[in-house]
Structures are given as C-alpha cells and as structure tokens.
Amino acid sequence: MVAITLPDGSKRDFEGAVTGLQVAESISKSLAKAVVLAKVDGEDWDLNRPITTDATVSLVKKDDEEALDLLRHDGAHVLAQAVQELFPGTQITFGPSTDDGFYYDFHREEPFSTDDFAAIEKQMRKIVERNDEIVREVWSREDVHKYFTENGETFKAEWVLELPEDQDITMYRQGDQWVDLCRGPHLPSTGRLGTSFKLMKLAGAYWRGDANNPQLQRIYGTVWRNDKELKAYLTRLEEAEKRDHRKIGREMGLFHIQEEAVGAIFWHPKGWKLYSTLEDYMRKRITVADYVEVRTPQLVDRKLWEMSGHWDKFHEHMFIAEVDEVDSAAAEDSKRMLALKPMNCPGHVQIFRQGIRSYKDLPMRMAEFGACHRYEPRGALHGIMRVRAFTQDDGHIFCTEDQIVSETKVFIDLLKSVYKDLGFTEIAVKFSDRPEKRAGTDEIWDKSEAALKEATEAAGLSYTLNPGEGAFYGPKLEFVLRDAIGRDWQCGTLQADFVLPERLDAAYVGEDGEKHRPVMLHRAILGSFERFIGILIEQYAGKFPVWLAPTQAVVATITSVADDYAEEVTNALKAAGVRVECDLRNEKINFKVRDHSVKKVPLILVVGAREAEEKTVAIRRLGGKAQEVMSLDAAIELLKSEAALPSGE
C-alpha cells in the first residue's frame, strides 16, 4: 500500500508502487494529459518513475511556469537524438536548458551549418510525433563508461568518471535506441514536448568551457509551451534588434567605426553632442560631490607599469609604443618602451604623491574622464559597447580605513541619483569578496568587506554575494542596472584597494605626525562613456529625453512666408542654449513632421503664417499627436528648462 497525499490535503491509496502519471490518471483524464512532472516530497520526479513509499505528491502541468525548464531540457534531448539519427558518428556532450531555451554541444568532424536546421527540426518533429517513451534507468558507473566507450562517445565516457562516487548515475532511454547520461528529470515521452520550438543559432563552444579543450559545435534552440508564446518570444527578439545601438547609431548619424581603427569610434557631430552632454552632466555632478578633476598622460613609460604591477599581469592587453632615444648621446641605440594607459589609477597616485599630504586632505576624491586603451581580443569587440579605446568616468578616493563606510555610502547615493537622472531606477548590487589569491592581511579584508557591506545596506540597496570574485587587492561592489526591456547591464563599480598605495608608495601624514598609507577606492558610475551611450541608445531606442537629445528641437515652416519668423525663433532658442535647427525646405509640413519624427527629434516647432503673425509657435512632441500653441516667450522658457542638465533632484 502506498498512500499519496495531494496538495489539497486529500489522500489516495494505491495497491503498490505508483507513478505520478498514474496518480494524475486517478484524478482526471484531462489532468493526465496536461501533466509533465511530479513533485514527490518536494523533489522533482519523472512522471513515470515509481513511487514506492508514502509521499506528498504535487503535479506540474504543462501550463505551469515551472514546466518551461523541463520542456527546454527535453528540447535539448530531442535535438540530440535528432542530430544523432541524422548524422551518425556525431558525439553528444552537454545540453542544458537556458533562460529562454536550450543548447546542446556536439562533437563532429564536419561542421554543421544553419542550412541543416530545417532537416534537424523536421527530425525533431518526427521524434515528437513518434512519442518515444522516456525512461529513467539507474546504471553503474562502469556500465555507463563501457557503454559510451563502445559507442565512441569519448566525451560522455570521460565525464561519467568524474561524477561524485555517492551519487546514483541515471541514464535516460528515449525510444528504443537512444540513451543519454543525465540527471533528469524528463517528460514521460517525447510527445509531451509539443512543437513550439525553433532552432536559433549555431556557435562554437569549448568542451567544459575551457579554451584549451577541443571546440564543440553548439546548437541553440528555444522552446515554449505553445505557439503563441513562441511567437511572442520571436517578436521580442525583433524588438530588441530594432533598438540595437549599432543600427540606431547609423540611422541617426551618431558615429561609425572603420577598418583602419578597429575598436575605436569616429564620433559624428550628433553623436559627439550626445557624448559631450553626458560628460557635461557628469562633470557637473562630480563637481558638486567635491571631486577634483585631473588629467593624466596617455603614454607612460613601462617602468611605471612595472611598479604598479600592470606590466607583469596585463602587458599583453596593453598597446606598446617603442621609440628610439634620439636626443641622448649616451643611449645611442637604446629603446624606450612606453605603453598607452589601460587604467588611470597609477597616474592618479602620481598626483597624490606630489608634495606632502596630510590627513586633513582626506578624503581626496580625484576624478578623470580618462581615455584608456586595452588590446581586447577581436571576438570581444561589439559596436561601441566593447571597444579598445574608451573613456572611463573614473575616480579614485584616497581615504583612511575609517572613511571607507562613509565614502561608500556617499558614492552609492551619487550613483543612484545619476542613474535616476539617466532613466534607470532598478539597480542590483553584486558584492564580491576575497579571492583565494589575494594581497593584504585577513584583518584588513575583514574590515573592508564589513565596511562595504555596511555602507551598501545603509544606502538602502540589497546585494547578492559573489563569493571569491573580488579583485586581488580588495573587495568590490558592482552595480547592475535593468533597462527598459528587462536586460541587465553592469556599469558602476566600487573597489577597495590596499595594495596599489603600497606599491606606488602613496602616503599621508597622520594626526600623530607619522606616515600612513591611504586606502584607494576605485570607482566608476557609467563605467565607460562609450558603453554607457550604447546602453542609453538601446534604453531609449534613440528617443532621448530632451536634455540628452543631440538635436532638441526643429523649427519647421509651413510656407515660405514664415521663413523670417522661423529664423527669429531659431536664433532666440539658440541664444537660450537650446540645440535647435531650422527647416526652411520647400516641403509640405507632413513631410517635415515625418522626417524629423523619424530622426527622433523630441520637439518640433511648427510655424506658419498664423504663428508669424501672432508671434507664437505650435509645439509637437515626438510620438504625440497633439500640438500646443504658445507665445514665443513661453516656448523659450519651456524649452530652456527642458533642455537643461538635470541636477539629481
């Protein structure tokens, strides 16, 4: 007798071992049809796995949110089976579910092509139609190893030997022929997967994520509970594509990149207006926040990088310039090696080191919009988001250990306020604590970790822990913001550093008259201007708030009789500091409105004979239908205030 308790508290008795599917059948036919997974005492169980002892059982239906992960995992298996049926000799490796689908990594001498997708999808549909039974089997490690070795599945054979000794090794049999090593759970049969899936892309991936290992071929797919969901997902992807900063950047004429300067940006007039507006805004904010702005050299002798430790660890990511010593007779054929700075911190320490610093000078908040170069791997480059030449909104706060908490808190408040001005309100924090290889004593780490945590909490932010992911010189906070379509971007950072001040001999004189080491807090809010502007473009889909828009307003005439007045309006707005253009083209107003709307100009000021006569303007906002007629003076005041930089209030 097995007694099954259901979620509503009711009990059912069964003669002997019973499966989740049988429990469902005992309740109703429709439930038996819809169910995909059993939860036995809270644990995921395959529907056809026998339950032999009394248990609490709840059933997951295909419509339930929870079912997605299972369906996707089964999608991966059906893909793997289809591929092996179509391409004998292909080895299977791993195939997990992902956030919106699954992938499966294969090993095959011949490359797959996306042209194969149609055939593979067709085969997957056949497997679903066949409704192959999926059965969980417990095997011994030796049997699994033998099985895969005999079948030429070297990756699987290697993997099984590394599974923990004390764990049951489960194999899932799918149909008569096909078996895969898997933890499960799975559907009872392939038919329950349905056909709301689609193969998405093909990519290379390294065996076990290590670039030293052989490369496998990864096929990505997506799975949903029904066709409507699948379609919605594909639409969502299209929407994201429309926001792509590379596409919008080209359409709006913001920037370009060309072969001769890979990883660096040619900013066009409109793009640079956006950039410099963001820079003006950041300068305003940090000035109010008591930072001092500095500028440090681009090219710095190798010696400094050796002292700071960068040469040792990162020189292959640095751009090197080698020059002949031309003006030194003593060093006739000697070379001098310089490197473009990949970071600003060593430069800032040099400024801090000039003269004698007192504890009264601390905290010293030093900021630089620092242009850095890093030799990023080619495959890492992406539009203006990941480049080799970029500008950080960098800053280093030199302070005492006792000031870490208050400085962190002040920084987080500034960061939150900046993000809010820029349109981001959902912020997550990741806290990375001490890594295994680190500098500094445990005592110092205890202190700095506690300080960062305390300050984060005091600033009203919750955080998730990233154990062991801190920098070698100190713990770090990373600030992640969520954009308008739910994507996460890591931008800001705050890192406590006890090492660099030591290496570069930064010191201040304390109250006691003795020399002390300051702590350095490395911090950035945007991260880099280039990347952040990319994020802003995608966040707003190019439709920037007035204060950020490269062109804030266009004055457009209806007929040429209003030309003189239109120029008068334009000049008045220019004088008021508004970025405005004048459109006197011999075109219909419909055409002009459409043209400037497509170009995403936030405000269109329409003037015709009537407005010229009455000294008014008709304002139309981007995306809106309504127009508001007001006096020129009122319009100037309105635009002036909307065009102004926000101040974090």
Next chain:
RNA sequence: GCCGCGGUAGCUCAGUGGUAGAGCGCACCAUUGGUAAUGGUGAGGCCGAGAGUUCAAUUCUCUCUCGCGGCACCA
C-alpha cells in the same frame, strides 16, 4: 584568439560564369502646403582585398581582411 555565417549604390536588400538591379536617401525641376511620405527627372558601383581555375570571375576555389552570432576574454 576559436567555431559558424556574411561583405553588391549612402542605407536596406535582390541577382548572375558573358555590359549590374529595386526601394529609401541624395541632386535638379515643378509645386507654397496646417502636423508621420506631392509629382517628375537624374546622378550614384574596382560586386571587401589578393591569388588561382577559365576564352571569360561580382559569381567557382584558396588566402587575407572586416562585420555578425556564440565560445573564451573583460585586469
């Protein structure tokens, strides 16, 4: 860097072993109009670069280069 895919007009994309195509944009002409496309005419191309096969290559093959999607990387 690795795997797969791609590069044709300013942009989006057709196309072909034998003289290169469309839409939008651009220029010019006409049109003076009331809130998302007025009509006409025209210009615009080393078909990414180099080599090979061929009577002939934008088209087929190879190398390079750049881009795209992942992987690895992101101090």
